[in-house]
Amino acid sequence: MKHRGFGLTIALLLSTLAVPHAAAAPAVDADELVLARVQLPNETMFDELLANGADIATRPRMDDGQLLVDLVLSGSELDALTARGAQTVQIIQREGDTRHHRAAPQAADTLTFLSAYWWTSGTQTFLQAQVATTAIADPDVEITVTWTTADGTTGSFPLQRFEDAGEYQYHVAEPRVLPARPVKVNATSSLGGVSRTITPSAWPGATPPELPTSYQKDFIDAYLTPTDVKARLGRLARQYPNLVELVNLPHKTQGYRRTATAYVGDPASAAIVVESVRFGDEGPNGWQVKTVNPGKPNRPARATWRDRVLTVSLATDASGAVVSTTDQIAALVTATFPQRFSAFVEDGSAGKVMPVAGPVTMDDGLDGSVSRRPWTVQALRIGAHRDGSRVGVLAYSQEHAREWATPLVTMEFAERLLANYATDAATRQLLEDVEVFVIPTVNPDGANYAFSDAAFQRKNLVNRCTGTQRDPRFADSWGVDVNRNYGVGSLFDGFTGASTNCLSGTYAGTGEFSEAESKNVVALAKANPNIRYSMNVHSYGGYFMWAPGAYAMPGRVTLPRPSAEEGAYFLSSAKRIVGAIATSRGTVTWPSRTGPVADVLYSAAGNSADQLYYEQGITAWNFEVGNDRWNPATGEWEAVGFQPPFPEAHAESQEYADGLLELLRIARDSTLG
Numbered sequence: 001m002k003h004r005g006f007g008l009t010i011a012l013l014l015s016t017l018a019v020p021h022a023a024a025a026p027a028v029d030a031d032e033l034v035l036a037r038v039q040l041p042n043e044t045m046f047d048e049l050l051a052n053g054a055d056i057a058t059r060p061r062m063d064d065g066q067l068l069v070d071l072v073l074s075g076s077e078l079d080a081l082t083a084r085g086a087q088t089v090q091i092i093q094r095e096g097d098t099r100h101h102r103a104a105p106q107a108a109d110t111l112t113f114l115s116a117y118w119w120t121s122g123t124q125t126f127l128q129a130q131v132a133t134t135a136i137a138d139p140d141v142e143i144t145v146t147w148t149t150a151d152g153t154t155g156s157f158p159l160q161r162f163e164d165a166g167e168y169q170y171h172v173a174e175p176r177v178l179p180a181r182p183v184k185v186n187a188t189s190s191l192g193g194v195s196r197t198i199t200p201s202a203w204p205g206a207t208p209p210e211l212p213t214s215y216q217k218d219f220i221d222a223y224l225t226p227t228d229v230k231a232r233l234g235r236l237a238r239q240y241p242n243l244v245e246l247v248n249l250p251h252k253t254q255g256y257r258r259t260a261t262a263y264v265g266d267p268a269s270a271a272i273v274v275e276s277v278r279f280g281d282e283g284p285n286g287w288q289v290k291t292v293n294p295g296k297p298n299r300p301a302r303a304t305w306r307d308r309v310l311t312v313s314l315a316t317d318a319s320g321a322v323v324s325t326t327d328q329i330a331a332l333v334t335a336t337f338p339q340r341f342s343a344f345v346e347d348g349s350a351g352k353v354m355p356v357a358g359p360v361t362m363d364d365g366l367d368g369s370v371s372r373r374p375w376t377v378q379a380l381r382i383g384a385h386r387d388g389s390r391v392g393v394l395a396y397s398q399e400h401a402r403e404w405a406t407p408l409v410t411m412e413f414a415e416r417l418l419a420n421y422a423t424d425a426a427t428r429q430l431l432e433d434v435e436v437f438v439i440p441t442v443n444p445d446g447a448n449y450a451f452s453d454a455a456f457q458r459k460n461l462v463n464r465c466t467g468t469q470r471d472p473r474f475a476d477s478w479g480v481d482v483n484r485n486y487g488v489g490s491l492f493d494g495f496t497g498a499s500t501n502c503l504s505g506t507y508a509g510t511g512e513f514s515e516a517e518s519k520n521v522v523a524l525a526k527a528n529p530n531i532r533y534s535m536n537v538h539s540y541g542g543y544f545m546w547a548p549g550a551y552a553m554p555g556r557v558t559l560p561r562p563s564a565e566e567g568a569y570f571l572s573s574a575k576r577i578v579g580a581i582a583t584s585r586g587t588v589t590w591p592s593r594t595g596p597v598a599d600v601l602y603s604a605a606g607n608s609a610d611q612l613y614y615e616q617g618i619t620a621w622n623f624e625v626g627n628d629r630w631n632p633a634t635g636e637w638e639a640v641g642f643q644p645p646f647p648e649a650h651a652e653s654q655e656y657a658d659g660l661l662e663l664l665r666i667a668r669d670s671t672l673g
Contacts, residue, residue, distance in 0.1 A: 028075035033095040036078060040067045041085035108192035109135035111143065114170055116185050117203035118178070121586040124630065126175040127200060128591050131159055131187045136168040142190040143171045147182040147200075159187075164602065165496070165556045172592050174637055177630075203591055206579035208662050215424055219415035220408045220653045223646060225451050226444035227371065229407055233378050233440070240418045243431065245381040249439075250523050251516035252374040254462050256448040260284035260362035261472045263346065264291060264312075265326070270352035272330045273471055274310070274343045280364025281372035284340075290358025291329065293322055301328060303336040310341065314354055322353060329354045347468050365475055367452035375444045377520050380414050383435035384421075384428075392531035393667045394618070395660055396439035396521060399482045399608065401446030401457045402642045403539040405625055408653035410440045410537055413660040430661075433668045435530060443482050443517050455643060458505050460517055465502040478502070480509040483536075483607050486522070487512040488614045489550035489559045490606035496553050497603035508606055521608055525616050533667045534612050534620045535660060539652070540640055542627025544578055544589045546570045546620065549597035549610045558598050559610060571595075573666050574621070580662035584655035587627050597622065623659065625652045 028034050035057060040046050046060055046069060055072035062068070068089065073081075078088060114130040127147055135141045139161065146156040155178070159171035187195040224232070237246040260280035265271030276284030289310045301315040301324045312333065314324040326345045333343040366372075383390060395413060397406035417436060420427040441447055445461035459479025463470065484491065484498035484506050491498035491508040498508040513519050525531050548559035562570060571594075578589045593600050597607070601624075604610075609620040626644065628637040640648050 028078055028091065028094075030074065030076040030079075032075050033072060034075070034078070034091050035070060035072050035093040036088055037068060037070050037090040037092055038078070038081060039087045039089050040069060040081075043067060045081075045084065045086070108194070109133045109138075109141065109189055111187045111189055111193045111195035113185070113187065113195055113198050115591050116145075116198060116200040117591045118182050118200045119203045119582075119588050120181075121582070121588050121630070124632070125178045125181055126588070126630075127178050127182050127185070128173070128175040128203075129159070129185060129187070129200075130170045130172045130592060131195065132170045133189060133191075133193060135189070135191055135193070138191070140190075143187055143193075144189075145173075145185055145187050147178060147185045149178065149180040150183050151180065153179055164599075165551070165553060167556050169599070175590055177635075203588065204575040204578040204582070206576040208576070208580040208583060208658070208665070209426065211426075212424060215416075216419040217412070217416050217657070218654065219419070220412050220650055223404050223451075223643075223649065224407055224411065224440075226375070226441050226447050229411065229440045229444075230378065232411060233380060236380065236414065236418060240421075243382055243384065243418055243421060245386055247379040247381050247437075247524070249377040249379060249520040251519040252376055253443075253445050253460070253516045255279075255372055255374040256366060256370045256445050256452075256461065257281055257372050257374075258364040258366060258461065258463065258475075260287065260364045261470075262289050262360040262362040263472070264289050264360055265346070265349070265355045265357045267346050267349075267473075270326055270349045270355055271346040271357075272326050272333075272343050272349070272354070273346055274333060274341055274362065275470060276362060277338075277340055277342060279372070280362070280366070285363050287362040288359040289362065290360070291354060291356050293356050296320065301332055303332055305337055305340065309359065310337070314356065322356070324354045326350065326352050326354050344468055344470070347471065365453070365472065366449075370448050370452055377439065377442065377444060377517070379524055380438040380440075381435070382414060382417055382431065382438065384432045386435060388435070388528060388530045390433060390435045390530065391533070391667050391671050392435045392437060392528055393664055394437045394439075394525065394531050394534040394612075395537065395663075396442055396534070396608075397537035398441045398447055399443055399517070399536065400538060401443050401450040401459065402455060404447075404450070404643045405539050405649040405652045406537045407440040407447075408649055409623075409625060409656040409660070410438050412653045412657040414438045414440075416657060416661070430664050430668060433671065434664050435528075436664065437524060437528065437531060439521065439524065442521060446479060446482075459507065460515060462509075462515060463502075464507070464510055464514075469502055474503055477505075479507070480515050481506045482515060482517040483538075484508040484605060485513060485515045485518040486606045486608050486611035488606070488610045489548070492606075494552050495550040495559075495603065495605035497550055498605040512606065518608065522611060522616075525612055525618065531616075532618055532670070533663060534609070534618050535663055536607075536609050536620070536622045537656065538622060538624050540626030540642055540644075541593070541624045542587070542589050543593040543601060543622070543624035544574050545593075545595065545597040545600060545609075545622040545624070546574075547596060547610055547613045549603070549607045549622075550605045551598050551603045558596075559614065561596075570619075570621075573619075573663075576666060577621075577659045577662045581655045581659040584658050585651055587651075587655050589627060593624075621663075623656060625656045 057070040060069040116129040143159045186197040257279040260276040291312045297320040299316045303312045314322045326349045330343040397410045450457040454476040463478040489495045551558040612618040612620040626640045
């Protein structure tokens with residue numbers, strides 16, 4: 001609380017009290033204004049100051065029985081208070097200081113290492129660092145990391161600014177090759193900032209127990225289609241009846257099916273799209289559509305259906321010329337045979353005269369060699385005690401259709417457990433202590449489409465589009481992103497990282513759990529409450545992640561962060577699993593790609609790991625298999641893709657199966673403490 005006119009009021013107060021003038025201590029010129037902390041001899045003096053409008057800067061307080069108050073006053077006024085028994089504790093600020101403060105140069109930015117890790121892979125040593133600057137508003141600040149090895153060799157490399165959702169996060173760079181282990185690093189900035197020097201930590205700093213030489217592995221010899229996966233699951237259930245149950249999940253998917261369509265006319269000039277109401281495999285594949293000129297004047301448009309042929313006779317005027325428009329014919333087809341057909345005008349053809357065309361054959365555009373029936377998604381339930389009495393671990397994969405390598409990981413993992421139970425004591429003990437659930441292919445319909453029709457298909461095969469977005473030219477963009485269709489942190493709750501556009505790769509569907517695929521994952525978790533750990537296997541990029549996986553905008557407001565204890569557990573467990581992965585061929589998931597999804601990747605509204613963590617209380621992680629590979633010849637990190645050449649996919653199946661085995665050990669250890 002501040003009051004103007006204090007100089008006048010305190011002068012009146014002092015004159016009224018007839019207090020003699022006393023010398024100021026410390027020295028303050030009589031007419032100089034200062035902000036001073038003053039110890040008053042009693043509360044009465046403060047009450048008098050307050051009543052007379054003193055410029056009181058802060059609330060008075062008692063300190064060891066002494067009353068302290070901060071005042072703005074002149075040197076003469078301070079002298080007067082001192083003469084009455086007050087003592088000057090501190091001259092906090094002089095009015096003239098402000099000119100000096102404004103003219104002073106800006107302080108250098110402060111740099112802080114968020115992390116600095118080194119590791120070896122093969123014969124190479126790598127270093128990665130993340131540094132944060134306090135100069136967050138300056139997009140041009142440059143940060144350089146300098147490293148030193150034990151023999152005194154030094155070097156440096158620049159970091160790049162990383163922003164997410166328009167907000168500064170930190171500076172980082174891809175791992176850099178060093179000649180040897182670094183013993184110290186520091187960072188400097190273009191603004192003059194200097195970090196403290198630190199010693200980098202070893203990454204990941206964890207090694208799994210060594211497997212015996214008799215340990216059986218390498219059960220993957222080719223990419224697996226959903227049909228292949230289903231056959232293997234059946235074989236494993238028959239081969240190991242004492243260890244395996246085959247679980248049929250409750251929600252059948254649509255199946256590898258679509259409606260049949262045909263362009264009637266020329267899409268480049270004038271055409272309509274005719275679509276069957278039923279799926280193509282239910283009869284409409286092979287139906288024909290044609291438009292005809294009746295050859296007579298003044299004829300109305302009409303549509304007939306006979307012998308699997310839809311014939312549309314176009315309207316004519318008095319001269320016999322066709323006058324039906326595309327809009328009229330599309331509406332006529334839909335209205336006349338609503339149980340069989342719907343039709344819409346091709347984009348750019350609205351209002352044009354409908355051409356005489358056909359016959360054209362309707363087709364769903366799918367590979368005829370793949371089964372079209374609704375699909376029952378299956379899971380393996382593995383364990384010596386499959387009764388819910390042991391801690392459960394769920395591993396699931398191929399939510400995204402194009403990620404062909406992911407079911408190889410979960411199938412290799414399952415086969416190792418079953419094959420080694422009888423011969424390896426450690427495996428036998430794991431399956432005594434832990435119950436394992438595996439869904440190799442969450443999204444079989446989309447996977448069939450990726451294998452047979454469009455390799456980059458990400459989503460399932462349910463077409464939720466309406467109107468002209470159902471045009472067959474968009475066929476490879478239809479579907480729902482299964483990993484955006486869950487109920488926690490979803491698009492429908494205002495979180496970002498998913499789309500309402502049915503043609504988007506991250507289309508979230510018509511609502512939470514609109515899709516059978518997402519319902520199945522949650523149904524399995526709910527039916528088996530002993531599941532306390534899960535791993536969602538995706539590709540590619542080499543990430544290891546956990547909650548929160550989504551944030552809302554504006555402000556980048558994430559789902560609730562795990563507690564400090566939980567966060568430490570997520571990270572320490574991640575190091576164990578990353579260490580296990582590295583034992584196979586030296587692949588190391590980067591520190592910068594290890595952490596909460598929202599921090600190291602992006603916001604993924606409505607993803608399954610958030611659903612399992614926040615709603616089911618499961619400790620949920622995400623793999624992104626397919627780490628970037630270092631090419632010594634080019635000195636570059638190279639990406640591997642969703643469907644790498646099979647030798648790379650095979651290697652990913654082996655190393656990430658090692659990671660899933662370590663997850664079982666973590667789950668087992670949680671029951672021992």
